[in-house]
Amino acid sequence: MNNTAKGYIALLVTSIVWGTTWVASRVGIDQLPALQMAYIRQFIAGLSFVLFYIGVKKYSLPTMRQFRWITVMAILMFVSANGLSTWSLKYIPTGLSCLIGALYPLCVVIIEKVFFKSKELTMLTFIGLFLGITGIGIVFYEHSFQGINSRFFIGVGLSVIAMLSWALGTVFLSRNKESIDPYYGTGWQMLISAVILFFITRPSSANLPLSAISFKTWMIILYLVIFGSLIAFAAFIYSMKTLPAAIASLYAYFNPLVAMVLASFVVGEKLTVNLIWGAIVTLAGVYLVNYSIKRKTEKVIAEPEQ
Numbered sequence: 001m002n003n004t005a006k007g008y009i010a011l012l013v014t015s016i017v018w019g020t021t022w023v024a025s026r027v028g029i030d031q032l033p034a035l036q037m038a039y040i041r042q043f044i045a046g047l048s049f050v051l052f053y054i055g056v057k058k059y060s061l062p063t064m065r066q067f068r069w070i071t072v073m074a075i076l077m078f079v080s081a082n083g084l085s086t087w088s089l090k091y092i093p094t095g096l097s098c099l100i101g102a103l104y105p106l107c108v109v110i111i112e113k114v115f116f117k118s119k120e121l122t123m124l125t126f127i128g129l130f131l132g133i134t135g136i137g138i139v140f141y142e143h144s145f146q147g148i149n150s151r152f153f154i155g156v157g158l159s160v161i162a163m164l165s166w167a168l169g170t171v172f173l174s175r176n177k178e179s180i181d182p183y184y185g186t187g188w189q190m191l192i193s194a195v196i197l198f199f200i201t202r203p204s205s206a207n208l209p210l211s212a213i214s215f216k217t218w219m220i221i222l223y224l225v226i227f228g229s230l231i232a233f234a235a236f237i238y239s240m241k242t243l244p245a246a247i248a249s250l251y252a253y254f255n256p257l258v259a260m261v262l263a264s265f266v267v268g269e270k271l272t273v274n275l276i277w278g279a280i281v282t283l284a285g286v287y288l289v290n291y292s293i294k295r296k297t298e299k300v301i302a303e304p305e306q
Helices: 003-028 034-055 064-088 094-101 104-116 123-144 150-175 182-201 215-242 251-266 273-297
Strands: none
Touching (some): 003 034, 003 094, 003 251, 034 064, 034 182, 064 150, 064 182, 094 123, 094 150, 094 273, 104 150, 104 273, 123 273, 182 215, 251 273
């Protein structure tokens, strides 16, 4: 099997696994506080990466400059983006949270244009932005029939903040690059974010002692670590190295659909024709925005891992 074929297999793994991790997180937070589950997952995954690269690959510790860069990325990408998106699943359907997360490339374009004047918006970009907003409108309209209350708005607010954090992290990354192995750097980001989340949640009496966490919940965390944070991430990097960027980034448009369909079977979330159409219209808008920017810069923006 050649590298291209392996790249497509890696793409398939990324598309499916990162869609399932949203649902796994949704099931996990029924028995464990969301931020506690996030920091346990990030600590185990981050420690695995760091120990492997220091112990096996013999990497040296990052420099102070790299640690500052890693800390900023950790706060934006894992403390805020991953942590808050996980928390949002307590209040809103899995598919909606995942779909809001998929909107972040649109925000990257807007941030770059408003604050840095660096993106030339074409007609195709505006069409993509319009479709993205329209699709979300369809999804919200459908959810209005299921009863929108204060919990719903809390969940949407958490998802939006998480999405904006990932967008800001993307902009920061593109403008402040560091010469550090992406796996090693991500491991440190996970580890540092786990420590930050631990101290943020420590005063809360809602956190469970580790001994009180059920076997089922530990299995969910183990799935999130092994498949979501290790295997799928490695598959994503491999697909980016072996496939054209436009192809490798297609996983971003399947994740929300996988999450919506799987959530309907696993946790009984309602799945209607309008929700599916809203998701398709939204993702089509995101694709057009990505495609229009790629034609200008040859750069495709990837979606966050959950």
